[in-house]
Amino acid sequence: MYLASDNTGPIHPKVMEALARANTGYVHGYGNDPETEAAKTALRDLFEAPEAEVFLVPGGTAGNALALGTMVPPWQAVYCSGLAHIHVDECNAPEFYTGGAKMVATDPGDMVTPASLQKALGFWNTGDVHQPSGGVLSLTNVTERGNTYTLDEMRALFALAHEHGLSTHLDGARFANACAKLGCTPAEMSWKIGADAVTFGGTKNGCMAVEAVIFFDPDKARGMAFRRMRAGHLMSKHRFLAAQMNAYLAEGLWLELAKKANATCARLVEGLTALGVEVTTRTPANLIYFHLPLRQHEALLASGAVYYHMPEPGDGPDTSVRGRLVCDWNLSFDQIDQFLQKTKAVL
Known part of the structure; x- marks a missing residue:
């Protein structure tokens, strides 16, 4: 993940x-x-x-x-x-x-x-x-x-x-x-x-x-x-x-790999949206930004997910914080589904 x-x-x-x-x-x-x-x-x-x-x-x-x-x-x-x-x-x-x-x-x-x-x-x-x-x-x-x-x-x-x-x-x-x-x-x-x-x-x-x-x-x-x-x-x-x-x-190959990365990202967007997570990227290809409370980001990262989030000084546990998720050619649908399951667990 x-x-x-x-x-x-x-x-x-x-x-x-x-x-x-x-x-x-x-x-x-x-x-x-x-x-x-x-x-x-x-x-x-x-x-x-x-x-x-x-x-x-x-x-x-x-x-x-x-x-x-x-x-x-x-x-x-x-x-x-x-x-x-x-x-x-x-x-x-x-x-x-x-x-x-x-x-x-x-x-x-x-x-x-x-x-x-x-x-x-x-x-x-x-x-x-x-x-x-x-x-x-x-x-x-x-x-x-x-x-x-x-x-x-x-x-x-x-x-x-x-x-x-x-x-x-x-x-x-x-x-x-x-x-x-x-x-x-x-x-x-x-x-x-x-x-x-x-x-x-x-x-x-x-x-x-x-x-x-x-x-x-x-x-x-x-x-x-x-x-x-x-x-x-x-x-x-x-x-x-x-x-x-x-x-x-x-x-x-260049296009094949890009299509694969985009497809996993589309699955990610669909899954997060279904969970009620705010995705702020309007027209994504293989990269999205989303928002979760800081405590949920921290729980996701502690569960083994690896991604960037951007808290600011003074943010409390319930502050909505931006995160970034990027899909590369090597990610599988199974890995995306694992991330979505972990996200569902922390919501």
């Missing part, structure tokens, strides 16, 4: 097998190898973007920060939600790699709206030399609160950003889960609705450590290769990143 995060589960056996196969013989380093070329080709095929520039990195923070650093000079801004990972969970890495570009949270929550983006642009993106000019809009799908933007919602936001001269970036740490939720293709959730670049995650969905930064317009990727090297994120034994990605994409 480990529901703390989808980056703490095991690596899928097919990914481990691919790493073992790559661990033979000698090949050139730093991405100059057949495995890496195959991964780039596979990603271009998956995204229906034959001209795209593709860069593999070992983690999502590196992918987001380097992508934004390539797209945004220091005098511009990065527009995002108030809970965006790039804003609150990456230790100022985007600011560092952009050389100090301003982070502008358009909303306090996890989702940007056209109204909030328009308001933020009206305040900051004025052309006044005293304020940041231009920049990039970065959305996260699935969001940090587990919600999933629709294609139309993202299309409208990307179009608004482009109207104001901004580039657009999609943080896709859970890109596969969003695709599975929406029933769309990677192309339909990226360049076809206006994304200029995407960080396509693998680590949270069965890989060991690999993300792909994809620029659909090669001109927007200028400098990325040098930034990756300068940041220490060009792996010398690059074939081991590529081997993971090739296994992840082969025969649609």
